[in-house]
Each structure stands twice: as C-alpha cells, then as structure tokens.
Amino acid sequence: MKQYLLSVYQPEGTPPPPEVLEGIMRDVDAVDARMRAAGAWVFSGGLNSPGTATVVRLTDGGMLTTDGPFLEGKEYLGGFTVVNAPDLDAALAWGRELARATTLPIEVRPFAGEPDGAGEAGEAGH
Template sequence: MKQYLLTIYQPDEGTPPDNLDEIMRDLQALNDEMRAAGAWVFAAGLHAPSTATVLRAEGGDVLVTDGPYIESKEHIGGFTVIQAGDLDEALYWGKKMAAVLTLPVEVRPVADY
C-alpha cells in the first residue's frame, strides 16, 4: 500500500471555534475509524509557526533563523500519514477529515525511494 500525507491548513489569525471540543472528539473518532480500517499510520498537531526554526545552507554554512520560512495567511497546523490502496481511497479519508475539521486538507502521496 502507498502512504499519503494529509496536511491540515489553519488560518494564521482568528480564534478557535466555539465547538473545538466537539471537533477534537470527532477527529479522534475519525482516527479510530482509520485505525480500524488499517489506514492510520501516524498523526500529529503542530505548534504555531512562530515556534519554528529554519535552517538554510548557504555557501558552506548553515544559517539559523527564527519563525516560518514563508509568510502566508495559512500554516500547517497538523498532519496525518495514512496508507491507502490508491489515490481515491486516500481522498476518501481526506474528505472525511476536511468535513470533521472544517479546514482545508491537502492529500499528497509520499515518495517511494
């Protein structure tokens, strides 16, 4: 089976929704459903982009800077790695996740090297 990354995009500004507890409960139920189906591999939420440290190789040295590498109106708030038989199956899980979170979810195959 191929692995897919389900990336969750969050807006940089705004307040958490009033029903965040419900959303997190529904996300846990979806994770349990994916585990039962043998699709779930790994998931994690991420701290705010302001906690990031960027390492960039330049001329034989590595430059270290605080904060996100790019400025945007959204950031990666979390991710899930799943295994699926094909893209259609991965999109099935991605659609369910987007519906639960009411946030954009990007589905991308993990490269096989």
Template sequence: MTQYLLSVPHDSDEEPTMETMDPAELEAALAATGAIIEELTSTGALVFAGGLMPPSSAITVDNTGESVSTVNAPFVEAPEYLGGFWIIEVADEEAAVGWAAKASKALGGRIEVRAFQVPPSE
C-alpha cells in the same frame, strides 16, 4: 499500498493553539479529530497523525554555508500554513480522497491529499 499525507491548512491570520482556543471549540475539534483517528486506526490505515504549532513558533535552520544559521521564523511567509496532518497507507488515491472527505466533513474545513514519492524500482 501507498502512503498519503492528508494535511489540514489554517489561515495565517489566525494561529490557533490548544491553549488559545475557546474550550468548547477545542473540545469539538478534538472529538472530530479523535473520531477520524479512531476510524483510521480500526481499519489499519493510520500510520501517524499530529497537530503542529503555528508558524510564529518555527525556527529555520540553515547549515549549507560555513556555519549554522538559525532564524526564529518560518522558512516562507504564506497566507495559509500546515496546521495538522494524518499520514495514511491505503490502496489508492481514491481511498485517500475518501478519507480526506470524511476528515473535511468532520472538521468543517479543507483537506489536501498528497501521495509520498516512491523511488523507481530497478
């Protein structure tokens, strides 16, 4: 079994949070997301899921020099950002893409699928 990250991109021009979303849109998004999580859980595929606060809330930490540096900003500016994700464990990429298709349909947006790296076996 391989673990995959199913990520939910958001447009950087908008930074929706649960507090700022229209209540009806929030309810629909939570219902759609909840249904996917319930289905993933019932099949044993769900490892973990979460929604992230927008990039404007990020703190970048750099401790590679003489002292720790913190910046109240994301480490990279981009036209889109990671808004939420599911980590799933399934048999293969085809199964991961199938789950992404369900999530995309439910949420009405794109989903990116990426496998986690596995160290080479000796």
C-alpha cells in the same frame, strides 16, 4: 498499500473558542478511530504555530539559523496524518472525512517512490 500525507491547513489567527474546538476535536478523534480500525492510520500529529518554527539554511559561509516560519502566509500547516491506502481514491475518502471533522482544507499527497506514485514529484518539474 501506498502511504499518503493528509496535511491540515489552518488559517492564521485566533483559534476557535473552546466550545467549538471541543466539538471539532471530538470529530477528529472519531475519524482517527475509524482510520485505526480500518488499518489505514500510520501516524498523525498537530503542530505549534509558525511563530515557534526555526529555519536552518545552508549559505555560502555555513549555516544560517533564523526564528519563524520559512514562508509567511495566511494559512499554515497545523497538523498531518499519514495513512495507508490502496489508491488515491481511498486516500481522498480519508481526506474528505478529515476535512469534515476539522472544517479545514486537507491536502492529500502520495509519498514519492511509492508504487504507482513513483516519480510523480520529480517529473512535475521536468
């Protein structure tokens, strides 16, 4: 089995009102339970807003630490799930379920070095 990262991208701004968010979270919990029952779930978590980020960067003189996100954008990584899946099609099926539940875009990406996914990240830039 390969591992895939399912990244949840959410728009910057005010989150949905509690009555909407409750339904979304109920749907996300149901997908999470199906992943666990299928033996696909490895790990998941939600992230605080980009404003809570701290970036550590190597500079000529040492290390520079700055507050805020590394990149500014209209969308940001709001959460993620790592799944075990036999292939990309199976991982995409979980991604579709998560997209339905969250109503947000989900990026599905294999981990580098995984069987049948080895070298993909490194080869793209060469």
